[in-house]
Amino acid sequence: VKTKAERKEKKMPGIIVGIDGSSHSRRALDWAINEAAIRHAPLTVLTVQQVMRSFWAGPMIYPEDAELAEHARKIAQEETDGALGKLAEDARPPAVTVLAVPGLPAETILDVAKDADMIVVGSRGAGGFKKLLMGSVACQVTHHAHVPIIVIPAEES
Known part of the structure; x- marks a missing residue:
């Protein structure tokens, strides 16, 4: 765990949480907010406006994708503000940034x-395959991340 001075010196981004509007990502957001507050670490809330993958290269980003990403950012900001609004001022992270990026x-x-x-993600996202224990995004992130990753499980019923 890096101290506040070490993060400032190295400009560490702190904790990144991926959200997509699903109940799993809302649980991940709540967990990440609490963890960032405990660690006095900045929090970046990231939502990705999914684009198409081209056959020959990486993602195909069209001009209207930026507008869709901005709409997604506003929704993510509202969700983040709602989660932060439930907490006392001294129980919040020192800084919270909400980003929306078009991409995969x-x-x-x-x-x-x-x-x-x-990195914090929910175990499953807004995608369809409910029988999977872990969604495709969480699975890919856990296999390729070079930093610690926390996968927040579904709420037990």
Whole structure:
């Protein structure tokens, strides 16, 4: 765990949490907020506006993707503000940034979090395959991350 002075000196981004509006990502957001507050670490809330993958190269980003990403950022900001609003001022992280980036979810999370202290994701996202124990994005991130990753499980029923 890096001290506040070490993070400031190295400009560490702190904790990155990926959200997509699902109940799993809301649990990940709550956990990441609490962990960032405990560690006095900055928190970056990241939502990815998924784009198409081209057959020959990486993601295909169109001009309208930036507008869709901004809409996603506003929704993520509202979700983050709601989660922070439940906490006392002294129980919040020192800094919270909300980003929305057009791209491929796992690749984008890994790119944004390459120098992070940790990555937090929900075990499954908004995708369909409910029988999977872990969603495809969480699985890809856990296999390729070069920083610690926390996968928040589904709420027990």
